[in-house]
Amino acid sequence: MGVFPTGFKTLTRREILRFVRRPRNTFVPPLITNVLYFSVFGVILGDRVGQIAGVPYILFILPGLVVLGAISNAFENGSFSIFHGRWNEYIHEALTSPLSYSQMVWAYTLSSALRGVIVGIIISVVGAVFTSVGVTRPLYLVAFAVVITVLFASFGIVGGLWADDFDDLTMMNQFILRPLVFFGGVFYALENLPDGPLQTATLLNPMFYMVDGVRYGFLGTSEVNPNLSLAVLTLMAVVMVGINTVLFKRGFGLTD
């Protein structure tokens, strides 16, 4: 049986194969989008912006775009996979099997997180084509990448359980995820904001700490203590996985 039970491995594999076999739906869109982001924000506008937080603008936004792509895809995978399974009821194949609730949740979470990490890597490679970027703190980068994708995969699962139709999924992405990302320090540094509500809002946005942590992994500079960010985000991820396990156990969105 190995370290992981066969049931857990099978569901995880199934979930990974689902997105790996459909690159046109899963990997090509962020690739194209990020080529556009780097072209417009990095090259065309970046020269006008100049340096921000001590680095060229294109280099400054690279970690933010990696975070944006990684968490969006982790979220989208988790929400879509659960919701589509509910919509067509084939999630019953897993639900009526002897998988434990935590095995189900971890399988959906880790596979969705993996999609986020893969998209993050794709965006990093695209960024490397446009500008010279290194990885100053690889362990931090890996740790932040894993934690934030697990966290947003978990949010996605909640969304997939909660949604009643496909519009709800779009709504979550457009009205919750994107504003958090755009006001989370992807395109600007905290120091660029005037003191007051805008700074406070940014500091209250969990996205800010994620972007700041990933930026620390790439560039070695951060605006807040990366250890604290990592600890808080890890705690949030663990709590979310726990919440999802309870939701599965209670059959929220899954059973009548």
Add this chain to the structure above:
Amino acid sequence: MTAAIEVRDLRKRYEGVQALDGVSLTVPEGSFFGLLGPNGAGKTTFISILVGLVRKSGGTAEVFGYDVEDDYREARDAIGLAPQEFNVDRFFPIREVLEHKAGYHGIPADEARERADEVLKRVGIYEKRDTRFDWLSGGMKRRFVLARALITEPDLLILDEPTAGVDVQLRHDLWDLITELNDGGTTILLTTHYIEEAERLCDEVAILDSGRIVAVDSPEDLMDRGADRIEIQLRNPPAEAPTLTAGEGNVENVELDGNRLVVTARQGGLVAPDVVRELDREGFEIVDLEISRTSLEEVFVEMTRGQETVGGEDEDSGEDDPEKATAAAPGTSGGAGGDR
């Protein structure tokens, strides 16, 4: 011997609707058990509670001694379910879908592949193994859900309307297959609209109506509860129907229709000789005699007549449970919403 299914006072209440209202039932291990009931009687709710797709509101339910909530993993591992609604993974070819299902039950990949091929051959769709579910014909889809239920070699096979909408040939193929499984020791729980199917296959039948069990018996004994029809053609019919004393109270009605005397009686086969003797004594000359056994269908209709059903909709549309119809707005259209 542990019962395959043991439920006591099982209840399920949806908002405003009591779908199951204190069902107690024992399905013996190795039996071929039929669950009959009109649309909305609660059959699918009952099954769904066993596999964990519906949460019970009260009572207990055990599968081979395992509580369906406390020991859900053991209970679910013992069950193979072929549901009425097609709830199949549309992303993968059907052989892979079977391998996944086997894997969820802890069957290693190599063995899962072997079993997948085996069950696909068994239900006769092996040549379609690399096809996705959506591209199968209706009959093949029905065969596939049976294959999926069989791949885990379950001790309890639950078939929810397995022959709904299939042609005669396939129906007979499915009957042969599940009879063979039952002969091999698999307990079968079958829900069906085709009373003939229950009459032909089941050792025991429970009739469920408005969330309550109204009868549990063998098809034969259930039919004994119904009234048979004895038609006696007389050469010299009387002016009006005679009063019969034969039959020890089993005779329910006597009518005269021209030269035919129609006697309605329970256990008609036993009553007929007494009736014939009495008519003979009375001086009537009997030309012809015909006994029509009551069918299980007639008994079923009689037992469930006039009861207000819970759902009232066509069960084929998956609306056995009224709540399910709304909860499963997620539920019907294949592949809707594209791929993300």
